[in-house]
Amino acid sequence: MGAAILSGVLESCSRAQANGEEPKISRFIATVNSEGSADALQRRFEAYADRFDVRRGENVTAMREADIVLLAFKPYMVDLVLRQPGVREALAGKLIISVLVGSPPAKLEEAIFNRDSDFDWGEIPRKEQGKPLYIKRAMLNIAAEFRESMTVIETTNMPRQYEEITEWIFLQLGKIQPVAPDLFDIGGVLAGASGALLSVAFDGMLDGAVKQGLKRADAKKILTQSLFSMAKLLENEHPAVLRERFSSPKGTTIDGLLSLEEDRARYAFSKAVIASTKRSLEIGK
Numbered sequence: 001m002g003a004a005i006l007s008g009v010l011e012s013c014s015r016a017q018a019n020g021e022e023p024k025i026s027r028f029i030a031t032v033n034s035e036g037s038a039d040a041l042q043r044r045f046e047a048y049a050d051r052f053d054v055r056r057g058e059n060v061t062a063m064r065e066a067d068i069v070l071l072a073f074k075p076y077m078v079d080l081v082l083r084q085p086g087v088r089e090a091l092a093g094k095l096i097i098s099v100l101v102g103s104p105p106a107k108l109e110e111a112i113f114n115r116d117s118d119f120d121w122g123e124i125p126r127k128e129q130g131k132p133l134y135i136k137r138a139m140l141n142i143a144a145e146f147r148e149s150m151t152v153i154e155t156t157n158m159p160r161q162y163e164e165i166t167e168w169i170f171l172q173l174g175k176i177q178p179v180a181p182d183l184f185d186i187g188g189v190l191a192g193a194s195g196a197l198l199s200v201a202f203d204g205m206l207d208g209a210v211k212q213g214l215k216r217a218d219a220k221k222i223l224t225q226s227l228f229s230m231a232k233l234l235e236n237e238h239p240a241v242l243r244e245r246f247s248s249p250k251g252t253t254i255d256g257l258l259s260l261e262e263d264r265a266r267y268a269f270s271k272a273v274i275a276s277t278k279r280s281l282e283i284g285k
Helices: 002-018 035-044 059-066 075-082 087-091 104-113 140-146 160-171 181-211 216-234 237-246 251-263 265-283
Strands: 028-032 050-057 068-071 095-100 133-141 149-154 176-179
Touching: 002 028, 002 075, 002 160, 002 237, 028 059, 035 050, 059 075, 059 087, 059 160, 068 104, 075 104, 087 104, 087 237, 095 104, 095 176, 095 251, 104 133, 149 181, 160 176, 176 181, 181 216, 181 265, 216 237, 237 251, 251 265
Parallel strands: 028 050, 068 095, 095 133, 149 176
Antiparallel strands: 133 149
């Protein structure tokens, strides 16, 4: 996901500079663990070598040099990355954007400040040497690769310039939607996991088409475009209204809809969203 974000923002900044404009971000540093990852990133973004630098195992140095720090590693690596000596000082007063699943700000702060989970946060404000941490959570999906992502961004209190640059970054990857902190996990599931859930329905419909004689490749082409069309319609219509519009008396659509109701398809998808949200909350504890 980090590479997808990097791709969209690098491309936008390069385009701005080519048009004679000042790019929003002038320099990019990516840190990785392995030499293979470093080589892959350098090859992928070699066209931006004048503003892009890849480093292996230099997290703290990169944080110290950066004005904005994007956390895009695996959630289980939070302590490994953020408890390193010097991280707290390197991040003080800076914008920290996290796209980590199940990692609320309190969990990130606990690692950055090297405090235990039973630490009494009421005793000490969120400051270190007079400089606060500005943590902004965001959750997007893999369509960011094609600049078609939906990103939910947690609403927070921080300097307006940090809010604006965060919104700008994710607008380069698609659309954005602010959500309150207590709704971030469900918003993240809808933005990040819903595509995988819907792929189950997509796959089932393909199987049905093949059973009825259509080639899978042809069925996939037809169904993919139908979903694009439906997405456009859903931007302005409630799904129940669309179902009514599609359904004719004694028609094919109403028979299909009644079959789904008989198999409790809506309940199954509701249950899946609730389960994913609960799991996100569990990971964050």
